[in-house]
Amino acid sequence: MVIAPSWADPAQDAMAKLNELSRQAEQTTEAMHSAQLDLNDKLAAQRAADKKHNDDQAAVDAAKVHLASYQNSVNNLAAAAYMGGRVDGMQAILTAGSPQGLIDKLAVQRVMATQMASQMKSYRIAGEQAAKAERESAKSAADAKSAAEQAAAVRASLQSKQSQLQVQIAVVKSQYMSLTADQRTALANPAPAAVPRRRRRRPVPRRRKRHPRTRAGAG
Template identity: 40%
Template sequence: MPSKKMKRSLCTAVAAGVLSLTVAGLPAASAGADPVVNNATQALERLADLSRESERTTEALHNAQIDLDGKQAAQRDAEARLAADRAAVADAQSRMDQFRPTVSKLVAASYQGARTNRLFAVMVSDSPQQLLDQMSALDAISSETARAVAQFKQATTDAESAENASRASADAARSATEQARSVSDGLQSKQSDLQKQIDEVTKAFDRLTGAERAQLAGATFPPGVDAGSILANLAPGSGSAALEAGLTQVGKPYSWGATGPDAYDCSGLVVWAFKQIGKSLPRSSQAQAQAGTPVDRSQLQPGDVVIFYDDASHVGIYAGNGNVLHASTYGTPVKVDSMASMPFNTARRY
């Protein structure tokens, strides 16, 4: 759930405008729903709670999809290896068939009393040349047969071993895919439940005046800061270029699961900004917290990706002077905010 600091910050921003909203002006909750929201301040707090939890769920959904995609790719690779190993077995069997006539003749000759060793060649030879011819033939038969058998055994052993291993990998990959899909389905169900709760609360906000909604949204930049002042202090770099791209989206609305260009969630904005400079970042805030190069908070530079909360469920782009560009939460647009209102987790440089 959100920190008390976050809730106080959100509530303070709209207190003057929303305290005039009366109980009679709010819709009643349905039977079995959450407790009735009986004033605008409670509505704001409830929405803040639901939005924070919903963002956690959204980012977890993104992370589950990344996991699912990885497991499905592993499954495809395992099945491709399995097909290759089966082809290797078939090739080995084909090569065995090539040498089978030689082996069969040798076996038949031995069964019928033929002698295929050098002593027998000496005993039945009528001349030195015949001896050499017979010994050469015996050597050829022995060598060819031994080679055929050895090649077949080695190829068959290797291919069958690879096939068994690959089959096990394919089975494991399929099992992992099913597990990942189950996780994703569960999170989507939770997200659906949260959306229903959010819908109940947002009905109250539909009654706010335009001025009250503007007060809720707040300023898109901290006092004394604007896009021009941020851009004037940027040093060349890929992160700086991503921040510059992201600043063009200030004012766009927040929407769960959105990646622009009309609306964004937190990780969606970061993905979009870096995509504009040709860099592909992971889709979830948790994955973004694991990639890139770690950066100490004291060494932050504009354009670094900053992750917040213990579960790494919120992310933005550092804008300098302790500020961050982010798609913050429901009801507020993409903006530049002070980082002080959110618990710092880690930072990454891409």
């Protein structure tokens, strides 16, 4: 267990707390900025998903109208065929009053058969398009719901960070107000860090050259 020294400076401790609170507030501000950008992206995705769903729903409505028109045509052709009776080639010959009547009857049957086949094909295609539009509409609705939920979650996170920042700012202000005038001045104008002085090298003394001594009387 580390025991704080009894001689710790309360002023330095207050300034250290203030600096730490300021740092935390800056981090929260950066987190809020990132959350705001994320929220903007989520809202744009939600708008795009809503537009896609509206377009898909309009396609569903148009496909249903198209399908209903083919349904009426198919019903009318089926009713006409039922009222006219199914007549094969032999029965047409036997019931025809004249060669021209036979030709006309066979021509009408051929046209009705062609129209029926064409209308049934169009009816089937319209039904497939309506079913596809329904599936796409359901998917886009789910995407829009997911985008809305994500946007709501990011918005809640942003609001939480805003509340956290407000608390931190209040604490920083309270801590700042507790500082003395000298502490506030020191905080506004921090002293520059001391640069260590380089030690000078002492010059190395040169050695004197020794000259050989001359003996007295030599020479």
